[in-house]
Amino acid sequence: MIMYFSATGNTKYCAEFIAGRLNDESIISLNDMMKKNITEINCEGQKRIGIFSPVYDGDLAYAVSEFIERLEFRNVPEDCYIYGLFTCGSMSGNASERLGTVLSAKGLKLSAAFVVVMPDNYVLMFPQKSNEKIQSSLKNADVTLQTVIKDIEDCKKVFMRRGMKIPSFVMYLIHKFFIPSQRKVKGFTVNNDCIGCGLCAEVCPMNIIELRDNRPVWTEDKCACCLSCLHRCPKRAVNRQKSAKNGRYINPNVKL
Numbered sequence: 216m217i218m219y220f221s222a223t224g225n226t227k228y229c230a231e232f233i234a235g236r237l238n239d240e241s242i243i244s245l246n247d248m249m250k251k252n253i254t255e256i257n258c259e260g261q262k263r264i265g266i267f268s269p270v271y272d273g274d275l276a277y278a279v280s281e282f283i284e285r286l287e288f289r290n291v292p293e294d295c296y297i298y299g300l301f302t303c304g305s306m307s308g309n310a311s312e313r314l315g316t317v318l319s320a321k322g323l324k325l326s327a328a329f330v331v332v333m334p335d336n337y338v339l340m341f342p343q344k345s346n347e348k349i350q351s352s353l354k355n356a357d358v359t360l361q362t363v364i365k366d367i368e369d370c371k372k373v374f375m376r377r378g379m380k381i382p383s384f385v386m387y388l389i390h391k392f393f394i395p396s397q398r399k400v401k402g403f404t405v406n407n408d409c410i411g412c413g414l415c416a417e418v419c420p421m422n423i424i425e426l427r428d429n430r431p432v433w434t435e436d437k438c439a440c441c442l443s444c445l446h447r448c449p450k451r452a453v454n455r456q457k458s459a460k461n462g463r464y465i466n467p468n469v470k471l
């Protein structure tokens with residue numbers, strides 16, 4: 216079983232790639248589970264459970280850690296191999312430590328962690344790369360995935376990391392100051408290109424976007440900062456911080 220969270224398709228791509236090659240894996244979208252407020256999952260008979268997430272701010276995506284904290288894993292076999300797979304633009308930070316901690320509070324053990332570097336979708340901060348760079352990053356990701364599949368098949372206990380581990384006082388500061396500001400919604404804007412299609416509301420995993428007079432309104436300061444609404448807007452009408460000049464990204468090899 217693979218559970219994944221994905222906004223712009225990178226992590227979904229990895230989930231499909233690995234499930235496709237391991238044959239026996241079912242794929243579950245954490246975005247859908249969050250939207251439907253599903254709070255338990257039956258893991259009976261599972262040999263492996265994969266939890267796939269993007270890295271946000273050097274950590275497991277906040278929406279994912281919060282959701283996994285709430286989720287009740289039922290009937291997990293004693294010898295089940297539970298692994299994390301994290302996609303990131305360059306640095307995986309402390310994502311695996313976070314997942315390990317969240318799972319261990321539930322009496323579950325993280326057996327392995329994999330990292331796949333993919334195109335960075337953090338356009339609030341960084342400009343989109345050129346098409347050539349995106350294509351080359353996607354090719355490299357496929358190479359990484361080939362080795363990762365072998366390790367998963369063999370239930371290997373490996374812990375991959377890209378970049379350095381973030382010191383705990385830095386993590387503390389990120390969580391105390393930076394992440395709360397990212398979760399606020401006042402920075403979102405929508406311009407006159409908006410056609411009121413409602414896709415932004417549909418793809419918001421936190422259900423905090425409403426259409427009022429055919430325009431999106433962000434209603435609560437609990438944004439996942441996944442940027443689904445921004446990247447997936449068909450008219451590029453949604454913006455926040457520097458996104459207007461930084462471009463958009465959607466993984467071209469996956470259907471969202």
Ligand SMILES: Cc1cc2nc3c(=O)[nH]c(=O)nc-3n(C[C@H](O)[C@H](O)[C@H](O)COP(=O)(O)O)c2cc1C
Nearest residue numbers: 221222223224225226272273303304305306335336
């Ligand atoms: C809010 C936010 C924070 C991010 N922080 C990091 C980071 O700390 N390190 C990194 O390498 N990539 C970071 N990224 C990039 C994503 O992890 C990366 O593009 C990921 O593959 C996106 O997955 P998705 O396409 O499945 O949504 C960040 C992206 C967002 C939106």
